[in-house]
Amino acid sequence: MSKTQGTFSPVVRAYRRGHLTPAHSHEFPQLLYASSGVMAVATGQGTWVVPPQRAVWVPPGCAHETWMLTDVHLNSLYLPPTAMWKRLDCKVIDISPLLRELILAAERIDPAQELDRRDDLVTRLILEELRRARSAASPIPMPQDARLLRLCRRVLADPSLHLTLDRLAEEVGGCSKTIARLFDRELGMSFRKWRELVQVANAIAHLAQGVPVKVAASTLGYTPSAFSVMLRRGTGTTPQALRRNYTKAQPLAAGA
DSSP: OOTTTTSOEEEEEEEOTTOEEEEEOOSSOEEEEEEESOEEEEETTEEEEEOTTEEEEEOTTOOEEEEESSOEEEEEEEOOOOHHHHTOOOEEEEOOHHHHHHHHHHTTOOTTSOOOHHHHHHHHHHHHHHHHOOEEEOOBOOOSSHHHHHHHHHHHHOOOTTSOHHHHHHHTTOOHHHHHHHIIIIISSOHHHHHHHHHHHHHHHHHHTTOOHHHHHHHTTOOHHHHHHHHHHHHSSOHHHHHHHHTSSOOOOTTO
């Protein structure tokens, strides 16, 4: 954040699936946004699975870890650490079509140069859109127990029903009964309920990118009918309706 420190600095990077950025924090706020692909972002509040129609607002001093669930084109913004941003908690926000296009325009701004009039107007409008952005999702709770955390991260990487609790427990060196008790004790819910939260988040991410309902269902280990029941239980609506709602505004093309 050199000459544009009074406004913001864009960050554009491409990451392959599986890339992990270890937990870190910084003194400035960040809009962590991927214009294509799906990422998971973890903070002390929990973990979000984030499709291109959403972004994570990371306030100053908030430790966060990011890993890529698919190939990702990252289009993030670092903003100045003003008092207004410091008051905001870490949260997921919806990215409006206007904000998406503004972020695309901001990619072309050179952070080493003074802003011209147009770029200044773009950054001001980005800030206004961020102020108005709607909170979009609650984080998936994560445990403190080391074994359970490894298991949960395994599920985040592959939330398919094909991975049974017995197999997951064996992978982390425990038994299914012990792991089930840990879920109840640490997260206040069953393994099945917790995994369903992850599956709903992943289903939304797939559908938001235009993946056919049958393909999204199969990826998560469901028949289309069972997938519909699971999503209705988690979101109150159908896969078809979710797909229509999220694909009204297409995400930016990677590298556009």
